[in-house]
Amino acid sequence: MQRRMKAILLGFALSAMAAQAFAQTPAPETPAPRALAPLQLEGSAAPQPWQRYRDWNQAHWDSYNSLARPNVTPPAGGEIEVKEVTGDAVTGRKLAFDRSRGGGCLACHVMGSSTQEVPGNVGPDLSEIGKAGRSDQWLFNYVFDPRVYNPQSVMPPWGKHGFYNEAEIRDIVAFLKTLKTPATFADPLDNPATRPRPVEDRDFLDPFVNPAADHIDSGSALFKKPGPNGKACSDCHAAPATSFKRWAAEMPKWEPRLNKVLGAEEFIARHAKATMNADYLMQSAANTDLSIYLHSLANGEPIKVDLSLPAAQAAYDRGVKLSQLKIGQFDFSCADCHGQGANKWLRGQWLGEPRGQFDHFPVWRTSRNEIWDIRKRFQWCNVQVRADELPPDAVEYGELELYLRKMNEGLKMAAPNIRH
Template identity: 60%
Template sequence: MKFSTVRFARMSWFALLGAGVLAALPPAGAAAPVPMDLTQSAAAMPWLRYSNWTRADWKDYNTLTQTASPAYAPPPTLTGPLAGDPTNGEKLSFDRNRGGSCVACHVMGKTTPALPGSVGPDLSTIGLWGRSDQWLFNYVYDPRSVNPQSMMPPWGAHQLFSVQEIQDIVAFLKTLKEPSTFKDALENPASRPIPVETRDNLDPFTNDGMAAVERGALVFSRAGTSGKSCGHCHFTPKKNFKNWAAGMPRYEARLNKVIGVEEFIARHARSTTGDALLMQSADNIDLSIFLRYLANGTPIKVDTQSKDSVAAIQRGNALMTRKIGQLNFACMDCHSLGANKWIRGQYLTETQGQFAHFPTWRTSRGEIWDIRKRFQWCNVAIRANELPPDAPEYGDLEIALAVINQGQKMNAPGIRH
């Protein structure tokens, strides 16, 4: 973008703010119904996974909407002595193409690859623990056979490894009899420094996501196919937008589901300006960041009192504990039981502390992600088919997460690795 264009964008935005041309959307819970398209999807249909994500289909495993994973069954009984190849077992244990590898959660002896995780116990001396071959086989094949609450994937039951491959892994585990040594504190998950985000996310020279604020203001002032812009009907944004985004998401009775800022934009724009600002399109993300930016510093305060909101929050909390995907993980496995630990070189955060920063600039991918795209990626990362961004289940998750972060101050766009 040329300097003159950037200068114009900035001048336009501040002029709009100062002149009061931009508009405030009605606050959440307003008595008069807000114009909104109620018949079409707010996202592109049919829904197609992003082109730079895996195309794998995990239809045989649970999602947030379907029950498909095989029912639990006891692991097969070994007949005779363990027949495993420890060399191949080591290779399999460290293979990142098999669900992220055992090293995602465990330290596993002196040959452990770089940046092991700490979600699971250090297995460097498991060969001295006195566990039987069958016990070890059972735990790797399906840990639920030993610990029904285990967050470890059922490697055999969900067909990530064959019976013979699990015997090879067990043979390798039996060779682990010496504590691991690490070349430095970064390699040891027990001493690896906890990452602290010190970058100023509201500095446009630090956070590329800040450019979306100016782009969003331009979208707001742009006339749609109806000949009208958002600013045609609404004004005084600094005053009237101060709290709106902090009260989202909210239950929309006409749709019988919870909608967030991004879905509201898509449906409201379609019925007023005529613009097709579909969820996760560039214009939708930019406008949602602009509206949230105006609410920065305002504490999150979503509806926790009405009957429909309470029911949605309860559904969202239940979905957080639902085991899905080939890896059989729930949200709370990583962000409660596994929180504040390492999964390989990534630090798992708690459910509180991130929500107020979305949409966020992901430096590792060079993209801005809204909260729904974050949900989708979590699904795909654990080998579960994701849902369209306007899925009711994501709305329930979003409001439940907002409640957990109730009182946290809005601070968008965020910046995260």
């Protein structure tokens, strides 16, 4: 009995000692919240007032949707009653093949034995449309405004939106009625069904191959250069190869202080102003050089998008809707070209799907001999579909960028790269 009592008392003593030791052990420190990066919160991060690049189409399209004005484009009207079409087929062929009106029918269609070189295949092959059994009224209305029959058509409303008048559309229909023979191609590269898709395999970090690669060194030098207040990026970021290893792969991000999505280039502009009093506005040479340098530090890192904040998820959801919004005189959405039209040819231009479109920016565009960030790419696409572009720091572009980045999640960064 005495032994049992001693054992019980010893157990109580050990428990008390353990409790006292636990009480004296310091609790693990809760990591302090990471300080928010200083940002210039007032004003625009882009040149003001924003002006379109001088060598771009300078027209404006106020009568049609833009990403910022989604309810402007007139809706489709009713079906136009048409009896027999007796237009001029020769004139119709010229109109169909004329690229000056907005690309011409060959941008999306093969059109029989008279098809010119390098047609596209976003739309169906029309080589035998003349014996498909379509009425003249159906053909006329589909060219005039395909939304009458198919609200989600990726074909522009050629008549409704003023590309062609009714008489010209009658001529085009007359030409379509003559198409009854399959197309043949002397050169296999002219056939969009067999034309090999382009593969970019050049060494994008070789400055002899990619002029944008030279700007990695320019950006690195600028990173160490003092701004107007005497401070440089390197004063706070002494080891950028380490501290920025993941940064570009995790942009854009939701910024609660601005209540918007902040991409890499807008962050650079606002952070440089707040910390160095430097004016590195978006799409300026300095901003582009720093963006290229910082993106290059993340090469090989997988893209990761943070949607953990409800506001970030809501911005992403809005970005999805923006990608589906039909805009401009052409009445195209991002999804029209990179969804329904993905992995097809628009004349000689390959239309890729969203995944694979955003692991390589900033990019050297060989067709323009320029470096473009992703926002300039958005602006160009807007103008190409004859919609008014937005300033590069527009809220809508941030949300669209967030959506596109999410579509590329997991792909490894490879920037600055090369594309046509």
